[in-house]
Amino acid sequence: MDFQPDAGLDVFRAEVRAFVRENLPADLAGKPVGSVRSMRADLVRWQKILNAKGWAAPYWANQDGGTGWSVLQRLIFDEECVAAGTPTQDGFAHKLLGPVLNAFASDEQKAAHIPHILNGDRLWCQGFSEPGSGSDLASLRTRAERDGDFYVVNGQKIWTSYAHESDWIFLLVRTDAEVKKQAGISFLLVDMKTPGITVRPIRSIDDCHHLNETFFDNVRVPVANRVGSEGDGWTITKFLLNNEHASAAELPLLRRYLIQLRKLATAQRAGREPLIARPEFALRLARLEAEVTAVAMMVKRVAALEQDHSAEAHALGSILKVRGTELQQRISEFMVEALGDHGAVAYPEPHDTCDGDALPFQDVGRGIANEMFFRRASTIYGGTSEVQRGIIAKMLFQL
Template sequence: MDFRRDPNRDAFREEVRAFLRERLPAALVGRKNGVRSERAELVQWQRILNAHGWGAPYWSSEHGGTGWTVQQRLVFDEECAAAGAPSQDNFAQKLVGPVLNHFATPRQKAEHLPPIFSGERLWCQGFSEPGSGSDLASLRTQAVRDGGHYLVNGQKIWTSYAHQADWIFLLVRTDPSVKKQAGISFLLVDMKTPGITVRPIISIDGRHHLNETFFDNVRVPMSNLVGAEGEGWKLTKFLLNNEHASAADLPTLLRMLNGLKSLARRAPAGTGSLLERHEFALRLARLEAEVRAISVLVQRVAAMEADHSPAAHAMGSILKLRGTELQQKLSEFLVESLGDHGAVACPAADGHFGAERETSRQDPLGDIASEMFYRRAATIYGGSSEIQRGIIAKMMFQF
């Protein structure tokens, strides 16, 4: 790929900043770390973006998206994160949306894509099961033909935001007699369908974004099958490569890095600032080099996907592996750099890190330590680091 700086990137960055200044309501500013925005905020922001023609920032113009380059998408993400704009529905924007664009029937596209643009339909992902997380091909949720419907029975777990979702994209086993990857199909299911039960999983910090989802004789029209029966694994590999590429979460890495720099300039250490301490400055410089490397790798993976390179899947796994490990390094270093204040300190609006504040289960997101604990899961969700290393080794052996 061409790594030369896009001469139009600075102009585009200013365009995004001007849009955010003019169109981002003050009431929507303040996205919390590691957590999707509340539904009302997310929907309102999606409608604002869509009215401006930016309703699908990651899609090609062929599919109704912005058609932005890789660098433009990165700039958009960086500036939205820096401005505190609400999140979008990434399950729709980055996962099921691209699957629909490439594999859905015209009827399916007509039914599901317009509500994604307007924010009227939020999605969740029904992949992991008890005992079938990183080894996704071992899933046991079954879909049996019953006239013009599938009868779905089984359980999914770690179903993020299922309690807010309108629809779920679901992996099911339609043929238990063949090789496990070959017997999987990809279904779209309305969450209001009788027989679906969602139970919350409350994490140790008091957050509710995870759920258990149960399917008890859920009748799903066969017209909700995406692709052919048994092609679910092919669609899953396509989808997961997008998930791996976005799992590095470059805007979050940049936010953490900038937080460390702000801390280093402000925090006293002896007779000077923390930044003047050689050990701290050296470690910070090394982490910044890693963030910049991730930024280049994000562009490289996106370019390989655009060229339909057979190595893109392995590169996506490399990005997921390195990006999530770096999230952990940065969040741990930030807490460590605050010393005794790390467990209770939170940054004020001006970026100052000196204030202490007790947090509670009703306000679990105010402290920096909370994000560090949240990021411990980054190397597990979306496919554990061990699984990613296996994918990399297998794919690279082929080349």
């Protein structure tokens, strides 16, 4: 691709930067972000500001109610939001479910859900993984049996991030156990207030609550809430998982880490000088920054391939997933190391309040240890590194 500067993109970046500077409330700027998304109140407030501007859906086409931005424009938007410290959007709704609704949902389903997503009135979680059905998603056992105009759903999902804060869940269920396992899956939209749904917290290794077990006990879901035809769930899921390969590296997260690491290195002292002045530290930081820059260049390449609908984007997206998640782990480990002895302190998670006396480096160190622990799973969720390497090998062989 052409890496020469684009004056049009420079103008666009200036527009985004000016909007964020003028419209981001001061009390939201730079607030800690949870492992996946911001606190609900912050997320919703920022989403309504974006919606009023017409920027509610940066990743969607114009005809779907989105901005119609190119992939490179979306990357710029993400970069400027990270640099300004804005709250996140609901990634489950905007990057996963939204494209599915736009491509497969009926007009009635779009009218029922899209406006609420755009205005931040309805938050979503994802019901895919089950105990014993992680990487082998097609082996899921949660079943949905037809009863007139309803499905009766029974089963269990696990690792349902933010199910305790979500209004709805998009859910994979088995509607036919007699056919090939991939062919018997359907895609449902379920109101989390429906009787029979139980959400139990999972406190993960980072000692935070963002994961859950979700149980379905004779939950009655209208057939009208099924997206696509019965048995289309696998096709829809492949579309969902293949969408936006350029986002696989989580580049905004890596850049947020580097910003946080530089703040920490300025605040932390090694003897009489700030940590950033130590040559060995500065060298390691520079190497990490170079690696993130290399990932950013590859993200732009994948974005260009996506716009050309090239098959190479899929394999390179898997490469980005592997490289990006490995970098997440290494940088988060380095941040804990930079805290020195204070790295052993049990800092509160970003969404908790801190009672009593202030902890050392509370402003810049808050959530670092939690984040490092959480990122142990980043090479597992969304497709393990082993699975990604298999995809890479298969795709490159075909190319």
